[in-house]
Amino acid sequence: MEIFPLSEIPLVGLGDDVGELLLESCERQRIELEDGDVVVVAQSIVSKAEGNVMDLTSIEPSSRSKRIADEIGEDPRKVEVILNQTEEIVRVKHVLISRTHHGFVCADAGVDSSNVEAGKVTKLPENPDVSAKKIRKRIKEKTGKEVAVIISDSWGRPFRLGAVGFAVGVSGMKPLMDLRGRKDIYGVPLETTIIAPPDSLAAVASLEMGEANERVPAVLIKGATYEPGEGCISELIRSKEKDLFR
């Protein structure tokens, strides 16, 4: 497997064509796209291109937002944006953990003030699968190549410290790969193994992208193991009722 940082992508603004920008980066670096490649794109640039950026000066926080902001030492206007993205508050204690309307459980409902202009925050794309599909379609149109696209974000986790990348949107890749019935090295069929390639690839991609001023908002992965196909990111979400870890 090979992982190429897609660097020198200009700062992204509303209406920019992310697929186009990724292809230009590939071209500058003389990376040839092939069928089966995987492109992982940071949530931040997709959100900026789609206008999922909120100017905090335009936000009037509710009294509830003010109360929570007080509790966690956050800007009440940012909390207002977070609550608008929130289906359910999971925990308020130092930080705000919520379940977003997509079904993701993460800090601040994915609302982020890093790598965006001062006084602004990005929200997760409204429908990250659609965002991924749009990029994939553009790449297909321009190159004829069938790639898979993952939209990624970096999150903290239960039980473990340190953020890692997660997939928040996917296109051209089955979110879950069911290995049940495949034989192990002793010929015994696997009984329970189902894996999540989009999360594994988002994890390493986020590490390659960096979180600071690396200016690498996307990576190209060659030789990754995955099942091409359609699917949606909600397939990766454990329903609250069936979450045996909670």
Next chain:
Amino acid sequence: MEIFPLSEIPLVGLGDDVGELLLESCERQRIELEDGDVVVVAQSIVSKAEGNVMDLTSIEPSSRSKRIADEIGEDPRKVEVILNQTEEIVRVKHVLISRTHHGFVCADAGVDSSNVEAGKVTKLPENPDVSAKKIRKRIKEKTGKEVAVIISDSWGRPFRLGAVGFAVGVSGMKPLMDLRGRKDIYGVPLETTIIAPPDSLAAVASLEMGEANERVPAVLIKGATYEPGEGCISELIRSKEKDLFR
């Protein structure tokens, strides 16, 4: 970043020198080790080499093990091994989620009946950091190269479906990389970002290894982002009291 599967490693048994076996695989594949490379090794072969393999025929399950086995439809002798590895039972419902004596929260306390001879199970290494250090030291002795070593296992997760790789032991790499204070693309210092490179690398390594009969129990990673140094895997564990996701 480049990820090379270390294939054609023979079936590992008690007392085998895992470091040696990895180097032989590199040699056969003409992969040259360099300073800064990362070797990720599956828990299964480390456990086998260290004798962390239990023959179920030798196990006499307690009445508690029998009761739990009944509830989850599992072999009571395997449950007995799991409970011996368990510090605290997190959940018993279809599966057994426990916190191991290392502090990891995972299904079956990491006890695994796949990729081991019929009637046997592997347990996690007693001290996976020591296991990683031993392999790293062997590689240093034989090649003079300073690599980092991660021992990995595949686990399910709260909130998300599908297994991904996690680091269970580490040597030569700081488990957490603190990016607070580094500037983002707009020159604003990051306030909270701490990342977990060992988990990100274990995630992609497990995908490359496969879970079935691929016969790739280790991978070599070139060009990974990490901070060389000493540290222990417990630094990656969120203490129960500070787990804001629970």
